[in-house]
Amino acid sequence: MSPHVLILGGTTEARELAASLAARSDVRVTTSLAGRVSRPGTLDGDVRIGGFGGAEGLAAWLRDHRVDAMVDATHPFAAGITANAARAAAVTGVPAVVLRRPGWKAAPGDRWHEAVSLSDAAALLPSLGRRVLLTTGRLGLAAFAHLRDHRFVIRSVEPPAPPLPPDVAVLLARGPFTVEGETLLLREHRIDVLVTKDSGGAATAAKLTAARERGLPVVVVRRPPVPEGLTTVPDVAGVLARLGLGPR
Numbered sequence: 001m002s003p004h005v006l007i008l009g010g011t012t013e014a015r016e017l018a019a020s021l022a023a024r025s026d027v028r029v030t031t032s033l034a035g036r037v038s039r040p041g042t043l044d045g046d047v048r049i050g051g052f053g054g055a056e057g058l059a060a061w062l063r064d065h066r067v068d069a070m071v072d073a074t075h076p077f078a079a080g081i082t083a084n085a086a087r088a089a090a091v092t093g094v095p096a097v098v099l100r101r102p103g104w105k106a107a108p109g110d111r112w113h114e115a116v117s118l119s120d121a122a123a124l125l126p127s128l129g130r131r132v133l134l135t136t137g138r139l140g141l142a143a144f145a146h147l148r149d150h151r152f153v154i155r156s157v158e159p160p161a162p163p164l165p166p167d168v169a170v171l172l173a174r175g176p177f178t179v180e181g182e183t184l185l186l187r188e189h190r191i192d193v194l195v196t197k198d199s200g201g202a203a204t205a206a207k208l209t210a211a212r213e214r215g216l217p218v219v220v221v222r223r224p225p226v227p228e229g230l231t232t233v234p235d236v237a238g239v240l241a242r243l244g245l246g247p248r
Protein backbone atom coordinates (compact mmCIF):
# COMPACT_ATOMS: atom_id res chain seq x y z
CA MET A 1 0.00 0.00 0.00
CA SER A 2 1.21 3.56 -0.71
CA PRO A 3 2.66 5.44 2.24
CA HIS A 4 0.15 7.59 4.12
CA VAL A 5 1.12 11.24 4.77
CA LEU A 6 -0.79 13.32 7.33
CA ILE A 7 -0.68 17.08 6.81
CA LEU A 8 -1.61 19.29 9.76
CA GLY A 9 -3.11 22.10 7.74
CA GLY A 10 -4.83 25.46 7.85
CA THR A 11 -2.41 27.41 5.64
CA THR A 12 -1.86 28.15 1.95
CA GLU A 13 1.29 26.02 2.03
CA ALA A 14 -0.64 23.05 3.45
CA ARG A 15 -3.13 23.37 0.61
CA GLU A 16 -0.30 23.47 -1.96
CA LEU A 17 1.34 20.43 -0.40
CA ALA A 18 -1.95 18.50 -0.40
CA ALA A 19 -2.41 19.30 -4.10
CA SER A 20 1.14 18.23 -4.87
CA LEU A 21 0.84 14.91 -2.97
CA ALA A 22 -2.71 14.11 -4.13
CA ALA A 23 -1.54 14.36 -7.74
CA ARG A 24 0.85 11.44 -7.17
CA SER A 25 -0.02 7.77 -7.28
CA ASP A 26 2.75 6.75 -4.86
CA VAL A 27 1.35 8.39 -1.67
CA ARG A 28 -1.98 8.77 0.14
CA VAL A 29 -2.60 12.12 1.73
CA THR A 30 -4.91 13.28 4.51
CA THR A 31 -5.13 16.93 5.61
CA SER A 32 -6.26 17.70 9.14
CA LEU A 33 -8.02 20.99 9.90
CA ALA A 34 -8.85 22.38 13.33
CA GLY A 35 -12.33 23.37 12.14
CA ARG A 36 -12.01 27.05 13.12
CA VAL A 37 -12.91 28.51 9.71
CA SER A 38 -16.51 28.19 8.56
CA ARG A 39 -15.68 27.86 4.83
CA PRO A 40 -12.23 26.26 4.55
CA GLY A 41 -12.47 25.73 0.75
CA THR A 42 -11.76 22.57 -1.17
CA LEU A 43 -8.66 20.50 -0.52
CA ASP A 44 -7.11 17.74 -2.61
CA GLY A 45 -6.84 14.32 -0.97
CA ASP A 46 -8.70 13.21 2.15
CA VAL A 47 -9.69 15.69 4.84
CA ARG A 48 -10.48 15.24 8.53
CA ILE A 49 -11.74 18.06 10.74
CA GLY A 50 -11.45 18.78 14.49
CA GLY A 51 -8.95 18.42 17.32
CA PHE A 52 -7.32 15.06 18.07
CA GLY A 53 -7.47 15.40 21.85
CA GLY A 54 -3.92 16.50 22.64
CA ALA A 55 -0.63 14.82 21.78
CA GLU A 56 -1.91 11.44 22.97
CA GLY A 57 -4.96 11.71 20.71
CA LEU A 58 -2.76 12.64 17.76
CA ALA A 59 -0.41 9.73 18.51
CA ALA A 60 -3.40 7.37 18.57
CA TRP A 61 -4.64 8.77 15.25
CA LEU A 62 -1.20 8.24 13.68
CA ARG A 63 -1.21 4.61 14.80
CA ASP A 64 -4.88 3.88 13.98
CA HIS A 65 -4.58 5.35 10.48
CA ARG A 66 -1.16 3.86 9.77
CA VAL A 67 0.49 7.19 9.07
CA ASP A 68 4.00 6.87 7.64
CA ALA A 69 4.98 10.55 7.78
CA MET A 70 3.52 13.72 9.28
CA VAL A 71 3.95 17.27 7.98
CA ASP A 72 3.11 20.10 10.34
CA ALA A 73 2.08 22.79 7.87
CA THR A 74 0.08 24.78 10.42
CA HIS A 75 0.37 28.54 10.88
CA PRO A 76 3.66 29.71 12.48
CA PHE A 77 1.67 30.95 15.49
CA ALA A 78 -0.29 27.72 16.02
CA ALA A 79 2.16 26.64 18.74
CA GLY A 80 -0.15 24.21 20.52
CA ILE A 81 -0.64 21.80 17.64
CA THR A 82 3.06 21.99 16.72
CA ALA A 83 4.03 21.03 20.28
CA ASN A 84 1.56 18.13 20.08
CA ALA A 85 3.02 17.06 16.74
CA ALA A 86 6.51 16.99 18.24
CA ARG A 87 5.36 14.84 21.18
CA ALA A 88 3.26 12.49 19.03
CA ALA A 89 6.16 12.01 16.60
CA ALA A 90 8.48 11.22 19.50
CA VAL A 91 6.20 8.59 21.08
CA THR A 92 5.14 6.89 17.84
CA GLY A 93 8.40 7.17 15.90
CA VAL A 94 6.49 8.57 12.92
CA PRO A 95 8.89 10.89 11.04
CA ALA A 96 7.76 14.52 11.15
CA VAL A 97 8.77 17.66 9.33
CA VAL A 98 7.60 21.24 9.84
CA LEU A 99 6.70 23.29 6.76
CA ARG A 100 7.10 26.95 7.76
CA ARG A 101 7.14 29.80 5.32
CA PRO A 102 10.05 32.12 6.18
CA GLY A 103 9.34 35.13 8.38
CA TRP A 104 9.31 38.66 6.97
CA LYS A 105 12.54 40.68 6.80
CA ALA A 106 12.66 44.43 7.38
CA ALA A 107 13.60 46.49 4.31
CA PRO A 108 15.28 49.90 4.22
CA GLY A 109 12.81 52.53 5.40
CA ASP A 110 10.86 50.14 7.63
CA ARG A 111 10.12 51.34 11.18
CA TRP A 112 9.59 47.97 12.83
CA HIS A 113 9.29 47.39 16.58
CA GLU A 114 9.60 43.78 17.67
CA ALA A 115 7.22 42.39 20.30
CA VAL A 116 7.43 38.98 21.94
CA SER A 117 3.68 38.66 22.54
CA LEU A 118 0.38 40.45 21.96
CA SER A 119 0.63 41.95 25.48
CA ASP A 120 4.08 43.25 24.64
CA ALA A 121 2.68 44.74 21.41
CA ALA A 122 -0.10 46.45 23.39
CA ALA A 123 2.47 47.91 25.79
CA LEU A 124 4.35 49.48 22.85
CA LEU A 125 1.31 51.18 21.31
CA PRO A 126 0.95 54.30 23.51
CA SER A 127 4.43 55.49 22.44
CA LEU A 128 3.80 54.79 18.73
CA GLY A 129 0.32 55.92 17.74
CA ARG A 130 -3.39 56.25 18.51
CA ARG A 131 -5.11 54.89 15.38
CA VAL A 132 -4.21 51.22 15.06
CA LEU A 133 -4.67 48.69 12.28
CA LEU A 134 -4.65 45.37 14.16
CA THR A 135 -4.12 42.30 11.96
CA THR A 136 -3.08 39.68 14.50
CA GLY A 137 -6.12 37.43 14.05
CA ARG A 138 -9.45 37.00 15.82
CA LEU A 139 -8.06 35.58 19.09
CA GLY A 140 -5.99 37.06 21.90
CA LEU A 141 -7.37 40.59 21.47
CA ALA A 142 -8.04 40.85 25.22
CA ALA A 143 -4.41 41.99 25.35
CA PHE A 144 -5.56 45.31 23.81
CA ALA A 145 -8.90 45.66 25.64
CA HIS A 146 -7.55 48.07 28.28
CA LEU A 147 -6.43 50.65 25.67
CA ARG A 148 -9.32 53.09 25.97
CA ASP A 149 -7.68 56.04 24.19
CA HIS A 150 -6.89 54.15 20.99
CA ARG A 151 -9.02 53.73 17.90
CA PHE A 152 -8.67 50.15 16.53
CA VAL A 153 -9.45 48.86 13.08
CA ILE A 154 -9.41 45.07 13.51
CA ARG A 155 -9.10 43.05 10.33
CA SER A 156 -9.65 39.31 10.55
CA VAL A 157 -11.05 36.42 8.51
CA GLU A 158 -13.65 35.47 11.14
CA PRO A 159 -15.31 37.86 13.64
CA PRO A 160 -12.94 38.83 16.48
CA ALA A 161 -13.56 37.23 19.85
CA PRO A 162 -14.29 39.54 22.82
CA PRO A 163 -13.16 41.12 25.06
CA LEU A 164 -12.18 43.90 22.64
CA PRO A 165 -11.07 47.49 23.20
CA PRO A 166 -13.97 49.99 23.40
CA ASP A 167 -13.32 51.91 20.17
CA VAL A 168 -13.28 49.30 17.41
CA ALA A 169 -14.18 48.98 13.74
CA VAL A 170 -14.14 45.41 12.42
CA LEU A 171 -13.24 44.54 8.83
CA LEU A 172 -13.79 40.93 7.82
CA ALA A 173 -11.49 40.10 4.92
CA ARG A 174 -9.23 37.33 3.71
CA GLY A 175 -6.02 37.94 1.72
CA PRO A 176 -4.35 38.22 -0.64
CA PHE A 177 -4.22 42.00 -0.32
CA THR A 178 -2.60 44.53 -2.66
CA VAL A 179 -0.37 47.50 -1.83
CA GLU A 180 -2.93 49.82 -3.45
CA GLY A 181 -5.75 48.40 -1.33
CA GLU A 182 -3.70 48.53 1.87
CA THR A 183 -2.61 52.11 1.19
CA LEU A 184 -6.24 53.11 0.72
CA LEU A 185 -7.19 51.37 3.97
CA LEU A 186 -4.42 53.14 5.93
CA ARG A 187 -5.41 56.48 4.46
CA GLU A 188 -9.18 56.10 4.87
CA HIS A 189 -8.90 55.15 8.54
CA ARG A 190 -6.03 57.60 9.18
CA ILE A 191 -4.03 54.73 10.66
CA ASP A 192 -0.81 55.79 12.39
CA VAL A 193 0.47 52.39 13.57
CA LEU A 194 0.13 48.81 12.28
CA VAL A 195 0.28 45.67 14.45
CA THR A 196 0.97 42.31 12.81
CA LYS A 197 2.26 38.87 13.61
CA ASP A 198 5.36 37.77 11.69
CA SER A 199 3.22 35.43 9.63
CA GLY A 200 5.45 35.60 6.55
CA GLY A 201 4.26 34.84 3.02
CA ALA A 202 3.14 37.00 0.13
CA ALA A 203 -0.62 37.05 0.70
CA THR A 204 -0.57 39.54 3.59
CA ALA A 205 2.79 41.29 3.05
CA ALA A 206 1.34 44.28 1.15
CA LYS A 207 0.44 46.04 4.42
CA LEU A 208 4.15 46.19 5.29
CA THR A 209 4.98 47.88 1.98
CA ALA A 210 2.07 50.30 2.39
CA ALA A 211 3.18 51.16 5.95
CA ARG A 212 6.78 51.68 4.79
CA GLU A 213 5.66 53.97 1.98
CA ARG A 214 3.61 56.04 4.44
CA GLY A 215 6.44 56.08 7.01
CA LEU A 216 4.29 54.34 9.65
CA PRO A 217 5.64 52.34 12.59
CA VAL A 218 4.83 48.63 12.60
CA VAL A 219 4.75 46.39 15.66
CA VAL A 220 5.80 42.89 14.56
CA VAL A 221 4.99 40.05 16.97
CA ARG A 222 7.77 37.47 16.87
CA ARG A 223 7.03 33.80 16.13
CA PRO A 224 7.03 31.18 18.87
CA PRO A 225 10.01 28.81 18.50
CA VAL A 226 9.60 25.42 16.78
CA PRO A 227 10.11 22.64 19.37
CA GLU A 228 13.51 21.00 19.44
CA GLY A 229 13.86 17.82 17.44
CA LEU A 230 11.61 18.89 14.56
CA THR A 231 13.22 19.68 11.21
CA THR A 232 11.88 22.79 9.49
CA VAL A 233 11.72 23.32 5.72
CA PRO A 234 10.58 26.54 4.00
CA ASP A 235 8.50 25.20 1.11
CA VAL A 236 6.71 22.27 -0.54
CA ALA A 237 9.85 21.23 -2.45
CA GLY A 238 11.65 20.94 0.89
CA VAL A 239 8.94 18.62 2.21
CA LEU A 240 9.06 16.40 -0.90
CA ALA A 241 12.85 16.14 -0.59
CA ARG A 242 12.55 15.31 3.11
CA LEU A 243 9.96 12.60 2.40
CA GLY A 244 12.21 11.14 -0.28
CA LEU A 245 9.68 11.92 -3.02
CA GLY A 246 11.28 13.08 -6.25
CA PRO A 247 9.62 15.51 -8.66
CA ARG A 248 6.96 14.07 -10.98
Ligand SMILES: NC(=O)c1ccc[n+]([C@@H]2O[C@H](COP(=O)([O-])OP(=O)(O)OC[C@H]3O[C@@H](n4cnc5c(N)ncnc54)[C@H](OP(=O)(O)O)[C@@H]3O)[C@@H](O)[C@H]2O)c1
Pocket residue numbers: 008009010011032033034036049050051052053054055057058073074075077078079080081082084136137
Ligand atom coordinates in the same frame (compact mmCIF):
# COMPACT_ATOMS: atom_id res chain seq x y z
N1 LIG B 1 -2.76 31.04 15.06
C1 LIG B 1 -2.90 31.73 13.93
O1 LIG B 1 -2.55 32.94 13.85
C2 LIG B 1 -3.49 31.08 12.68
C3 LIG B 1 -3.60 31.80 11.51
C4 LIG B 1 -4.10 31.19 10.34
C5 LIG B 1 -4.46 29.86 10.38
N2 LIG B 1 -4.34 29.15 11.55
C6 LIG B 1 -4.73 27.73 11.53
O2 LIG B 1 -5.82 27.57 12.40
C7 LIG B 1 -5.70 26.34 13.11
C8 LIG B 1 -5.85 26.60 14.59
O3 LIG B 1 -4.84 27.51 14.99
P1 LIG B 1 -4.59 27.80 16.55
O4 LIG B 1 -3.56 28.86 16.65
O5 LIG B 1 -5.89 27.91 17.25
O6 LIG B 1 -3.93 26.40 16.95
P2 LIG B 1 -3.22 25.92 18.30
O7 LIG B 1 -3.45 26.91 19.38
O8 LIG B 1 -1.83 25.54 17.98
O9 LIG B 1 -4.01 24.57 18.58
C9 LIG B 1 -5.04 24.46 19.54
C10 LIG B 1 -5.71 23.13 19.35
O10 LIG B 1 -6.47 23.14 18.13
C11 LIG B 1 -6.41 21.85 17.52
N3 LIG B 1 -5.76 22.01 16.20
C12 LIG B 1 -5.00 23.04 15.75
N4 LIG B 1 -4.65 22.84 14.46
C13 LIG B 1 -5.20 21.64 14.10
C14 LIG B 1 -5.20 20.92 12.90
N5 LIG B 1 -4.58 21.37 11.78
N6 LIG B 1 -5.87 19.73 12.88
C15 LIG B 1 -6.52 19.28 13.99
N7 LIG B 1 -6.56 19.95 15.15
C16 LIG B 1 -5.91 21.11 15.20
C17 LIG B 1 -5.62 20.98 18.45
O11 LIG B 1 -6.57 20.40 19.31
P3 LIG B 1 -6.34 18.97 20.02
O12 LIG B 1 -5.34 19.22 21.12
O13 LIG B 1 -7.69 18.56 20.50
O14 LIG B 1 -5.80 18.05 18.97
C18 LIG B 1 -4.75 21.97 19.18
O15 LIG B 1 -4.28 21.50 20.43
C19 LIG B 1 -4.35 25.72 12.75
O16 LIG B 1 -4.60 24.61 11.94
C20 LIG B 1 -3.61 26.83 12.01
O17 LIG B 1 -2.85 26.32 10.94
C21 LIG B 1 -3.88 29.72 12.69
